[in-house]
Amino acid sequence: xxxxxxxxxxNNKNIETVERxxxxxxxxxxxxxxxxxxxxxxxxxxxxxxxxxxxxxxYMQERVYRGRKTVREISLSDLEVVTNTDIxxxxxxxxxxxxxxxxxxxxxxxKARKLSSVRAMFxxxxxxxxxxxxxxxxxxxxxxxxxxxxxxxxxxVFDIIGTAxxxxxxxxxxxxxxxxxxxxxxxxxxxxxxxxIRISELVGLNxxxxxxxxxxxxxxxxxxxxxxxxxxxxxxxxxxxxxxQKEERKKQDLEDGGALFLSAQNRxxxxxxxxxxxxxxxxIVSPLxxxxxxxxxxxxxxxxxxxxxDIYIVADILGHKDVNTTRKHxxxxxxxxxxxxxxxxxxxxxxxxx
Numbered sequence: 001x002x003x004x005x006x007x008x009x010x011n012n013k014n015i016e017t018v019e020r021x022x023x024x025x026x027x028x029x030x031x032x033x034x035x036x037x038x039x040x041x042x043x044x045x046x047x048x049x050x051x052x053x054x055x056x057x058x059y060m061q062e063r064v065y066r067g068r069k070t071v072r073e074i075s076l077s078d079l080e081v082v083t084n085t086d087i088x089x090x091x092x093x094x095x096x097x098x099x100x101x102x103x104x105x106x107x108x109x110x111k112a113r114k115l116s117s118v119r120a121m122f123x124x125x126x127x128x129x130x131x132x133x134x135x136x137x138x139x140x141x142x143x144x145x146x147x148x149x150x151x152x153x154x155x156x157v158f159d160i161i162g163t164a165x166x167x168x169x170x171x172x173x174x175x176x177x178x179x180x181x182x183x184x185x186x187x188x189x190x191x192x193x194x195x196x197i198r199i200s201e202l203v204g205l206n207x208x209x210x211x212x213x214x215x216x217x218x219x220x221x222x223x224x225x226x227x228x229x230x231x232x233x234x235x236x237x238x239x240x241x242x243x244x245q246k247e248e249r250k251k252q253d254l255e256d257g258g259a260l261f262l263s264a265q266n267r268x269x270x271x272x273x274x275x276x277x278x279x280x281x282x283x284i285v286s287p288l289x290x291x292x293x294x295x296x297x298x299x300x301x302x303x304x305x306x307x308x309x310d311i312y313i314v315a316d317i318l319g320h321k322d323v324n325t326t327r328k329h330x331x332x333x334x335x336x337x338x339x340x341x342x343x344x345x346x347x348x349x350x351x352x353x354x
Contacts, residue, residue, distance in 0.1 A: 161189055
């Protein structure tokens with residue numbers, strides 16, 4: 001298989017899911033909206049919009065029309081009578097709601113994203129003259145509070161890699177699988193912590209993306225662009241040990257030819273599997289922190305910024321299109337900075353000047 005197959009398949013799956021949502025869970029007029037935004041958005045972005053709008057129209061059906069209309073019966077003219085108060089109630093509804101028999105919860109950031117999706121749809125139809133009023137524009141975005149940036153400290157970085165290598169602290173059930181997977185798991189953790197790549201970038205890697213002649217690899221970024229990143233000798237060693245071990249496994253059952261990181265079933269590891277892998281080791285070394293693959297990325301970004309002081313190189317390596325995103329996360333004054341400035345402002349003369 002070609003190394004682009006994973007991303008093509010993922011993109012096609014997202015497109016198919018959007019089509020299903022448009023045909024089953026959204027009003028018919030939404031189809032024109034999604035056609036209009038196709039050239040400016042990725043399939044993943046449109047999928048997120050579709051899921052957000054699905055919940056909005058479910059709310060309309062249940063709370064505004066009280067079941068008198070199905071979602072598929074809602075028309076463009078119905079959007080004109082949606083008031084800003086309706087949308088404010090919708091934001092309150094999002095705090096805790098039931099959908100498809102399950103409880104769902106939204107924090108302020110999830111509410112802001114869902115409101116943004118609703119606003120974009122209303123704005124599109126208003127700008128095209130298909131509705132005469134857009135009351136969604138009157139609803140303020142929920143206030144977003146700054147979240148503390150959670151990351152591993154240097155000793156915890158050493159500990160999580162050591163735990164993956166040794167298996168210390170794992171339950172008997174987890175240890176039963178550890179011997180087979182420890183080389184792979186160590187390589188995954190070291191690649192996260194040594195390069196700062198995203199989880200979607202990691203699971204999409206193929207064997208031939210790696211070049212050990214100069215310790216580099218090709219990563220497919222958001223939107224499909226490709227970048228060449230580099231890793232140090234420690235990461236190279238971990239990757240080579242894993243590849244050597246993988247070569248000894250039978251290849252006839254491979255369903256994703258060329259995938260770098262494989263499951264026990266010889267299939268490409270999924271995002272969920274990698275998330276669970278990281279949480280398993282992180283709970284042992286840092287039980288009070290909720291460490292995810294993204295937190296490992298934050299750990300790398302923080303250490304790189306501390307080492308270089310160059311926010312632009314950090315943004316480039318992490319694949320941030322806007323350096324302000326990087327500055328917000330990694331250039332904030334930290335506890336270390338606060339301690340470092342203690343004593344810099346003098347309040348008394350030196351002893352030899354008194």
